[in-house]
Amino acid sequence: MTLEEFGKIIESYGSSSERWPVDMREECENFIADNSEARELVNRQLELEMLMDQIAVPEFPGLEARVLDQQLPSRKLAPLDQFLEWLLPADKSGKQFWRPAMVACLPLIFGIIIGNFYNFGVGLQGESFEYWDDELYILSLNDYTENLF
Amino acid sequence: MTDEELMLAVCEGDQSAYQTLVKRHLKPISHYAFRLLGNNKDTEDIAQETFLRLWINACRWQADKAKLSTWLHRITHNLCVDYLRKHSRVQTRAYLEEEEDNRGQALESYDGLQGKSTGGISENLDEDDKLRKLTAAMVELPESQRSALMLCHYQGFSNKEAAVIMNVSVKAIESTLARAKRSLRKKIAEVENSIDNTLWGEEIKTHQQELK
Numbered sequence: 442m443t444l445e446e447f448g449k450i451i452e453s454y455g456s457s458s459e460r461w462p463v464d465m466r467e468e469c470e471n472f473i474a475d476n477s478e479a480r481e482l483v484n485r486q487l488e489l490e491m492l493m494d495q496i497a498v499p500e501f502p503g504l505e506a507r508v509l510d511q512q513l514p515s516r517k518l519a520p521l522d523q524f525l526e527w528l529l530p531a532d533k534s535g536k537q538f539w540r541p542a543m544v545a546c547l548p549l550i551f552g553i554i555i556g557n558f559y560n561f562g563v564g565l566q567g568e569s570f571e572y573w574d575d576e577l578y579i580l581s582l583n584d585y586t587e588n589l590f
Numbered sequence: 591m592t593d594e595e596l597m598l599a600v601c602e603g604d605q606s607a608y609q610t611l612v613k614r615h616l617k618p619i620s621h622y623a624f625r626l627l628g629n630n631k632d633t634e635d636i637a638q639e640t641f642l643r644l645w646i647n648a649c650r651w652q653a654d655k656a657k658l659s660t661w662l663h664r665i666t667h668n669l670c671v672d673y674l675r676k677h678s679r680v681q682t683r684a685y686l687e688e689e690e691d692n693r694g695q696a697l698e699s700y701d702g703l704q705g706k707s708t709g710g711i712s713e714n715l716d717e718d719d720k721l722r723k724l725t726a727a728m729v730e731l732p733e734s735q736r737s738a739l740m741l742c743h744y745q746g747f748s749n750k751e752a753a754v755i756m757n758v759s760v761k762a763i764e765s766t767l768a769r770a771k772r773s774l775r776k777k778i779a780e781v782e783n784s785i786d787n788t789l790w791g792e793e794i795k796t797h798q799q800e801l802k
Contacts, residue, residue: 449764452772453749453763453764454749460742486771489771489778490743492724496721496724496728498624499624501620501624501633504620505612505613505616507634508612508616509609514646
């Protein structure tokens with residue numbers, strides 16, 4: 442370990458060895474034991490941390506009562522929110538991916554069902570052929586060989 | 591009762607469980623908000639909003655993903671960042687003024703102990719200047735550096751937890767912390783240099799040596 446590497450650890454994790462990465466802790470401690478400059482770095486870091494500890498935060502005497510007394514909204518969700526909660530659950534593991542997928546397929550299923558019951562006028566334009574197999578039969582009677590040459 | 595049990599109860603609408611959680615987590619949350627925002631009124635608003643969100647989103651919290659304190663700090667962090675982005679200019683000035691008041695009060699009470707203190711005036715002046723400069727330097731830090739420093743130093747989170755709260759990588763937290771500390775150290779060094787360079791700097795040094 443170099444002094445620069447050790448310096449980076451000190452700056453990133455602080456002077457307390459408890460905060461240092463577990464896999465590097467022993468190496469760092471050995472490095473400090475052998476290196477006076479490393480000890481100086483730790484001391485400087487410690488000095489900064491002690492100075493930072495002197496910056497106090499005021500008390501907030503009425504805050505607890507204020508938070509406890511605040512009006513909490515009802516836990517019962519509106520139907521739309523309940524549906525959205527079910528559709529897109531907080532669990533982002535992907536186990537519930539079938540829910541949005543199923544909802545996305547609903548228009549397709551709806552279209553198939555509707556299309557099965559109603560033809561919306563499709564197929565009624567040609568009055569001469571009522572069935573497609575009739576049309577195929579008529580086509581098969583034509584002699585296409587003359588058009589080939 | 592553990593946080594997990596309490597959160598399950600809150601999820602079912604138990605207000606007494608909510609109150610227990612408020613009492614348990616309000617102090618660190620309000621401290622974090624204050625260290626980021628720097629004034630009492632906004633700190634109280636943010637703390638209140640954080641616990642309101644805890645009540646509303648209790649069922650969304652997943653114990654296996656993050657500790658409750660981490661989750662709450664993340665909510666507070668996001669609220670504070672939103673607030674700071676909206677009010678950045680006003681905020682810095684307000685914080686400095688408030689800190690100056692706090693320091694003034696602290697110095698007054700400290701002065702009362704002066705007679706009993708073993709350290710000399712010079713040491714206290716030096717220390718006080720450093721502290722003032724440090725406070726000002728903290729306010730001037732970019733929001734991400736300040737947050738990382740507050741989370742890891744004052745709130746006691748590991749770098750990994752701080753990364754979760756700030757929604758960045760651990761590497762990013764490491765470099766952010768390093769930059770923040772370098773910047774603070776530089777500011778303190780400026781105070782030390784300025785004291786050394788003043789006319790009475792020599793006197794202070796002599797006095798310090800006498801005390802030793």
